[in-house]
Amino acid sequence: MDIKRAFVILLERWWIVAVTLVIGIGAAIVATLVTPPQYTSNAQLFVSTTGGTSSTESYQGDQFSQQRATSYAQILTSEILGQRVADALGLNLSGSAVAGKVTATVVPKTVLLDVSVTDSSADRAADIANTLSDEFIAYIVPLETPTGQDQARATVTIVNGAEAATSPTTPKLATYLIYGAAGGILIGILLVILVATLDRRVTKRSDAESLTGLPVLGPVASVTRSPEGRRTQLDKWASPDAEAFRKVRVHLQSIPTGPQVILVTSSSAKESTVNFSVDLAVALAESDHRTVLIETDSAHPAIAEQLSLHASAGLVGLLADTADRPDTPDHIVAPTTDRYLDAVPVGVGLDATPMLSTTAMRDLVETLRKSYSYLVIDAPPLSSSGSAAVLAGLCDGTLLVIDTKLARDRDVAAAVRELQGSDARPIAAVLATSSRRR
Known part of the structure; x- marks a missing residue:
């Protein structure tokens, strides 16, 4: 990435x-x-050595003091010294508990020791720091005094005593x-x-191109409209999403082979193409070309309600009635309020899937070809039904709609493989963003 x-x-x-x-x-x-608030009190100690008047002796003494300061820092945090402080202050704490409150560091390139004590009580932190300093000085005197001598080789002096903090260190x-x-x-x-x-959704044009190997159109907004919204659209489509569908129309009309029967499908069961198909049919009808929209997904019928069509047997009723099938489209299609747009709703009561591969369906498409410039066939998703693959053989080209909110790369790849295995003649993939409008 x-x-x-x-x-x-x-x-x-x-x-x-x-x-x-x-x-x-x-x-x-x-x-x-x-x-719980914690308070820190600080004390500072100075380490010095005795004897020596020349510059060489002074330098050597300073080096000795720095070395001693490093050792003293370890002693200041020892359990032994911690126990001496606890006994001196009468604290109900062990030596290791007191030592855990102490931090001792050597100021770089100096003979100074910074001693910090942190406790939940500001006064107790200061008492521990001051007592620790006193106990430490008393503790090292015998350690630094050679046997048989009265004077220690190194001495420690309190430079700054600890005071109770006025504000907590933490939090x-x-x-x-x-x-x-x-x-x-x-x-x-x-x-x-x-x-x-x-996230394996296909949301980018580059992703769709690499998965499908097709020209990618869009993005377009695939809007769910109410019947009133559809009536407004058919009267005058002036919403912002209209221009994107007009660009799709221009692309289809610019193809040299001029696809007349266009199949619309998607990759996965979650992706419905009915809204896209209606919008595409409206865009084609806008150019004063007679267009018919054919719905084939009997599991999710929608266009009869959306387009406020008159009650009819629909596609399933027509295909099931083999006795008296009309040869003219007037008895097959339902008109909409747009004089250039008609529709064939799927109907109810029967499953359209087994009927889509019949001679009756082929004859219907051929009949409609004679009277319409464009046939837009809305098919179920490829993963949920074989209808799209069956219908592909009746069409001049296929549009694969990719819903950017729902389509997964594996589903799109599988859909492309299925289209390639059928006589689908894919035209393009279309990126669509589904939304809902009342």
């Missing part, structure tokens, strides 16, 4: 980062409220907020990357 692609994905799913950012900030506030709301916000953003970015990796 390149940087540009990653940036686009972040922009598309920015809300995930926003949610994790809010959660991170909320967690920081909660952590601040529930975390700091500002610090927690920074960590919470940074953590929230980082987790959000990781979630976006994970979702993008696991």
Whole structure:
């Protein structure tokens, strides 16, 4: 995944980062409220050596003090010294518990020792730090005094005594907020990357082109309209989505072979193409070409209601009635309010699937060819029915509709393989974004 692609994905799913950012900030506030406050008191000690008046002796003494300071830092955090502090202050704590509150560090390139004590009580932290300093000085005197001598080779002096802190060291709301916000953003970015990796939807033109090997049209908005919305559309289609379908129409009309019978299908059962088929038929009829829309998905009949068509037997009734089938389209189709657009709803009561491969269906298509410039046949998805593959042999070309919200790459790839295995003559793939409009 390149940087540009990653940036686009972040922009598309920015809300995930926003949610994790809010959660991170909320967690920081909660952590601040529930975390017991801790106070830190600091003392500073100075290590020096005795003797020596020349510059060489002074330098050697300074080196000796620095070496000693490193060792002293270890002693200051020892359990033995911690126990001495606990006994001196009468604390109900073990030596290791007191030592765990102590941090001792050597100031680089100096003979200074910084001693920090952290405790839930500011006063107790200061008492421990000051007592620790006193006990430490008393503890090292015999260690640094050679046998038979009265003077220690190194001495420690308190430079700055510890004072009770006026504000807690932790928790700091500002610090927690920074960590919470940074953590929230980082987790959000990781979630976006994970979702993008696991999301196998076909949303980009380049993805559709590589999967189908076809020209890719769109994107178009496949809108579910109410009967009133369809009437408005047929009267004057002025909504923003109209222009995208007009571009699809121009592409179809520019094909040298001039497909007259156009099959519309999709890859998976979740993708309905009925709205796309109606909009495409309306766009073709807009150019003053007589167009008929044929619905074949009896499992999900829709166009009779959407186009407010008069009750009729529909496609299944026509194909089932073999005794008296008319040879003219007037008795077959239902007119809409657009004089250039007619429709053949699928009808109810019977399953259309087994009838689509009959001679009756072929004869119907051939009859309609004589009276209409365009036939738009809406077929069920390829994965849920073999109807599309059967109907492909009756058509001049196929449009594979890819719903960018629902289509998965494996389904699209399988649909292309099925189309290639039939006499489908695919024209193009169309990226469609499904939406609902009342």
